[in-house]
Amino acid sequence: MKTFRRYFKFADDKLDNSLSVIIHTLGYHIHPANTPYPDANHPESHYFSWEKGRRLKEYQILYICKGEGAFEATGMPPQTIEAGTVILLYPGTWHRYKPLLSSGWEEYWVGFSGSFAKHLLEQECFNPQNPIIKVGFNTEFLATFEKLLDVVEIREESYQKLASFLLIQLLGILYSSVLLSNQKFSRKEKIVGEIKKAITDNWQQAIDFEKLANTHGVSYAWLRKTFKEITGTSLNQYHLSIKLRKAEQLIYETDSTLSEIAYACGFESVHYFSRMYKSKMHTTPSELRKIN
Structure with a gap:
């Protein structure tokens, strides 16, 4: 070639x-x-x-x-x-x-x-x-x-x-x-799409996934299995990824402290937030703030 x-x-x-x-x-x-x-x-x-x-x-x-x-x-x-x-x-x-x-x-x-x-x-x-x-x-x-x-x-x-x-x-x-x-989405994909939207719309809150499954007329077991099958990730990990992306946006766009951003995004502590961010984003919030 x-x-x-x-x-x-x-x-x-x-x-x-x-x-x-x-x-x-x-x-x-x-x-x-x-x-x-x-x-x-x-x-x-x-x-x-x-x-x-x-x-x-x-x-x-x-x-x-x-x-x-x-x-x-x-x-x-x-x-x-x-x-x-x-x-x-x-x-x-x-x-x-x-x-x-x-x-x-x-x-x-x-x-x-x-x-x-x-x-x-x-x-x-x-x-x-x-x-x-x-x-x-x-x-x-x-x-x-x-x-x-x-x-x-x-x-x-x-x-x-x-x-x-x-x-x-x-x-x-x-x-x-x-x-x-x-x-061309199947019924499975449509329901998962609705669940993803619900998670995105309520990302700052603690989400009851069993209740969310019931409101969409499916069992929690079915939702867990189908969500992982279609998205490749679990409900909790999907929710976490949204919170981390929102936190990243706040780091880029605001002067809020990392502690303020952690609590605004629903993390119990800045230490837990930093640990999760490092494991998923391949850098730390403080390192991102330095290069921003």
Whole structure:
């Protein structure tokens, strides 16, 4: 397999902040089998190690069109990534990914921010806890990505506006894929989806899962088994992951002390909060506060 890469980074460009979506980074890379990942020639802005993972400051679409690999992120079990998969990465969420050594993979990515992007990706059909979207070998999606790469590479007058339009097209294709996928949900998936929403809506409270099961017309035993089957995690761990993400948001966005954040997020002590955060987020709240 031939190695090929195109990288564009716009962090130092003068960005047009009037746009509803703003592209920060864009690229395409064929990563050969039996070679370390990420490639040693990745620019510093893109490089990360599997051991440490990373957190992004912006949204990113990562599309794997060939090959297979693995993906891990805070609050979800390890995922197997197949060709035709989009990984939707959210700002501030710890994650890591890599292709199988035996297969390598072919990847497209675009990092972006903006009011429209934030509004769309906060819709109920998108979920940071389930960032894996199966779009398959979607010719429209691929053609739009290729056009976006071409527009940015040439950088003719008003290229930012055209690139913004093409990115909105990509987001629209993703949105349609997610809606179509949601329409195919089974009864099990619908009930689990309702339970997830109930947990999210009441994340600060102690949740009685037996009562929650009864209100949805199922037994507690059925709910525990089915929730784990569909989400890959338990009810308690799912609730904990939401609390930790809310705490992380408060660390980023407020000047509240770690003790105040711990109690606001329903933890019995700052020590317990720090221990849980370290075990799930791969860093401590105090370390996150230092780099914020």
